[in-house]
Amino acid sequence: MSDTAINLRDKLSRFAEHWSPRVVAEMNDYQFKLAKLQGEFVWHSHADTDEVFIVLEGEMTLEFRDKCVPMTAGEMYVVPKGVEHRPVAREECSVMLVEPRGVVNTGEAGGGYTAPNDVWV
């Protein structure tokens, strides 16, 4: 058990890559990840799990096939399992993701945006 809390701003300062989630904490078999987003991600879904987005800095849009949900710092959204979605951020946006250990960022889609999993910062 750590003697200190996890400072999210400090953790964000330690990496610069976009679309490359970094794990900062585990709770049971779930992971809390930080990610920096800029541009348009790939359409994808996660067949086996919901996925939580919490915006920490900046703003983004969660695009779904039938709607767009704008999000700004201090807002969260739960993407239901199996639902296609695409995060889009005009300028850099920092988010926290919460999902089970082992979830890949591009879900079932794969492709060039697929990041290494379980990378801690």
Place this chain on the structure above:
Amino acid sequence: MSDTAINLRDKLSRFAEHWSPRVVAEMNDYQFKLAKLQGEFVWHSHADTDEVFIVLEGEMTLEFRDKCVPMTAGEMYVVPKGVEHRPVAREECSVMLVEPRGVVNTGEAGGGYTAPNDVWV
């Protein structure tokens, strides 16, 4: 699926009670809860689950039997399952808790601080 994100500041403005967690979202079988803390909570533990604290506003201390972890807005901590802890906040502090659905705020301890479970805001 909602057309809008969950705004945490707006949700916090909708209740005033201390030590009375309100659910704002569910992901799989986990819940995201907001709580306002002030004063000293009861010592307790959760035998079956870790528990995440994320400080949204203000500051608090997570007391353990062998140490104290100070926390301020933008910091998080994972309390391991089975470990006795006590949140303490000199002035009002707002936090997000993440834990499986059904977890009672006082864990195994019970007593007057025990809040109704699964109350949404």
